[in-house]
Amino acid sequence: MPSLQTALPPELANNAIRLYRECLRRAKYIGQKKYNTELLVSMVREQFKKHMHETDPEKIQNLKDAAARGLINHMLYESENLSGRKFSRST
Numbered sequence: 216m217p218s219l220q221t222a223l224p225p226e227l228a229n230n231a232i233r234l235y236r237e238c239l240r241r242a243k244y245i246g247q248k249k250y251n252t253e254l255l256v257s258m259v260r261e262q263f264k265k266h267m268h269e270t271d272p273e274k275i276q277n278l279k280d281a282a283a284r285g286l287i288n289h290m291l292y293e294s295e296n297l298s299g300r301k302f303s304r305s306t
Contacts, residue, residue, distance in 0.1 A: 231275075234282050235263050241289050 242259045246252025266278050295301055 231263075231279065234279060234286075235259075237286060238263075238282055241286060245289070 238259045239256060242255035243252055246255040249255075266274075269275050269278065
């Protein structure tokens with residue numbers, strides 16, 4: 216199965232530190248809008264710390280895919296809000 220990270224720029228998707236930083240940026244951005252910045256930032260940090268010593272390449276790829284999925288979902292959400300049209304269909 217192909218990786219979800221292909222939707223992200225390769226310099227971001229292939230580097231866990233850059234992925235972490237981008238997740239923190241998104242958490243701060245969302246937190247400022249919803250007034251829960253500390254909670255969101257601590258959740259991102261907790262998840263990355265929890266898996267910091269993971270060595271299984273397949274598990275690492277799955278974790279990076281999950282982070283990429285979160286970033287992509289947020290970008291789609293923001294795009295929908297700015298454009299006023301839906302990009303995904305809900306059944």
